[in-house]
Structures are given as structure tokens and as C-alpha cells.
Amino acid sequence: KRFNPNVQAFKSLAYSGALDTFGTRQGIAAIADDILKATRKEAKKISKDQTSLFNVESVVEFNIPETEFSEMELLKMEKDTLGIYVSGHPLDSFPDRKTKYNISDIKEMEDSKTVYNVLCMVSDINIKYTKKGDAMATIAVEDQTGSLDVVVFPRPFSEFKSQLFKDGI
Numbered sequence: 001k002r003f004n005p006n007v008q009a010f011k012s013l014a015y016s017g018a019l020d021t022f023g024t025r026q027g028i029a030a031i032a033d034d035i036l037k038a039t040r041k042e043a044k045k046i047s048k049d050q051t052s053l054f055n056v057e058s059v060v061e062f063n064i065p066e067t068e069f070s071e072m073e074l075l076k077m078e079k080d081t082l083g084i085y086v087s088g089h090p091l092d093s094f095p096d097r098k099t100k101y102n103i104s105d106i107k108e109m110e111d112s113k114t115v116y117n118v119l120c121m122v123s124d125i126n127i128k129y130t131k132k133g134d135a136m137a138t139i140a141v142e143d144q145t146g147s148l149d150v151v152v153f154p155r156p157f158s159e160f161k162s163q164l165f166k167d168g169i
Helices: 007-016 025-030 032-045 071-082 103-108 154-164
Strands: 121-129 135-143 146-152
Touching: 007 025, 007 032, 007 071, 025 032, 103 135, 103 146, 135 154, 146 154
Parallel strands: none
Antiparallel strands: 121 135, 135 146
């Protein structure tokens, strides 16, 4: 009642996991408008000028649906609303593909000519063009330990371009 968020802000709170105590994220987001309407209705009943030691606020029960987003959707919403993953990381779903190195290891190494296998995911792609008109990219990759910008020159970019633009990991 004191915060009085708009519907989108309330849904963002649900998506980020801040309201997990009250129900599923999908369920809370589905009835966010109803929750806010009921809360505002209750707030209007109470006069702002009057307070009492014996005022008892009424409790409004909501039937929050039990449905929930998939694990990947939950993680994506956390990243979109908070900027970080809180309840896990998308790469945690691939324990069988774990590699010897991670991004923080690569950042610490001084040998930039050695090729290392790292399980990571693409978080951003910025396509640029050379003077000849060939496409190349700067790609931001991340894992559980950090992120790294990688330059992909024209020849490897044209070879792997179709894999970079697939949905998901």
C-alpha cells in the first residue's frame, strides 16, 4: 500500500523473484492487475488523516495460479529485470559439457595466441563491416564467472554466422 507500483513495476518485482514467497512468478504476474486494484481500493477506504491504535487492516486473499515459467524463462526474466542471474545460470543446465577453463581463467592468462575451449553463451553481438564490405563481429560471451568481448574476423564470422543467430544457447 505504501509503495503503490504500476502494473509493469509490480510484474517486474514478480519476474525478478522478489515476490516468490507469495506464489509462482507466472501466477503473480497473471493477476498483478487484480492485486493492485484490490490494494488501491483498500487504501482508499482508510483516511489518510485518521490513525488509530485499533485499526485492523483487512486481508485480501487471492487465488494465485500455480503455473510457473520454465527454468530458462525464469532466468531470462531475472537477467532482464535485475541485470544478473540470481537463482542459477543458464549454463548450469549443461554439466556434461563443462570445460577445463572458464572466462575468469582466460582473462588471467597472458598467452593470447592459444585456443581454449570454454563453455559460454553469447549475450550480445555487434556486427561491423570492413572497408571491403565483409561482415565481422564483436561478441560478448559470458559464463558463471564473468564476461568477455571477443572479436570475430570476417572469415570465421561468415563460417559460424548461422550458429550465432540461433535462439537459446
